[in-house]
Amino acid sequence: MRALLAPLFIVWMALGTIPAMAQDSLPPAPYAYRQLDDPAQEAKAKALMETLRCLKCQGQSIADSDASMAGDMRHQVRLRIAAGEEPEAIRAWLVERYGDYVSFAPRFDGATWPLFVVPLIFLCVIGLVLWRKLGRRA
């Protein structure tokens, strides 16, 4: 059985690793891998980059990704931070272009409020049930 499964496994692994796209040959943008000189600004940029989605490699943030587009996005973020732009303004700029999907930071708005409110309601109901059950026993 194992003799049969091993080649299958290798084929499956190989299929999973066929690259969908070739790579470009340009060097990374200047601020793709270079930190800003001002540590406070770099900290702001880093915090923002960790909550922006890499659009090519969608499970990763642009801070985690080596995709060239993620590098270009980091360059863009660092330049804007260095120019004095607020992180939330940069996030808004990207959301305006790609929708909420580009941001990992959840927003409380018309579509997402149940995500925040429903757990609170559940907690209240559970508390009420427990209080009634345990309260009756005592």
Added chain:
Amino acid sequence: MIWLPLALFLGFVVLFAMQLRNPAEREVESAMIGKPLPQFALRAAADVPGLANTDMADGKARLLNIWASWCVPCAAEAPQLEALRKQGVEIVGVAIRDRPDDVAQFLARYGNPYSRIGADDRSTVQMGIGSSGIPETFVVDGKGVIRYQHIGDIRAEHVPMLIEKLKEASK
């Protein structure tokens, strides 16, 4: 009733197994449809003029093709772009992170359907119009407003649809 937790557990196992086999990769649509192009002016990427947003406010609807010489599906869509050009469609290109030599080589090999090609070395224009992949093709109307986005390479069956979208954008 005693089996209910086990049934729930197995239900979740099946759900997770299905989701794991079906990763969350998805196409990200641009949120810029109906909005004007951002301001930009790109240097020429080859022996064709460069591209600025002001070039696209001349009253004529056209296609804006995001591509690169290093992108494999871009070679696959080249015949379709050529077919569109032969039908009188103006196509401008934005070459993402590309070298002039490579662009020239690609055009020599697959033909040049572009009236202009701008070199977008830092993906700035790509980000500016909400494009997340290569190739993508945008229909831009005569006022420089983005009207439609096609994600992925253009196949033969997409050609009439794009011509229809251009007609709508020309109204």
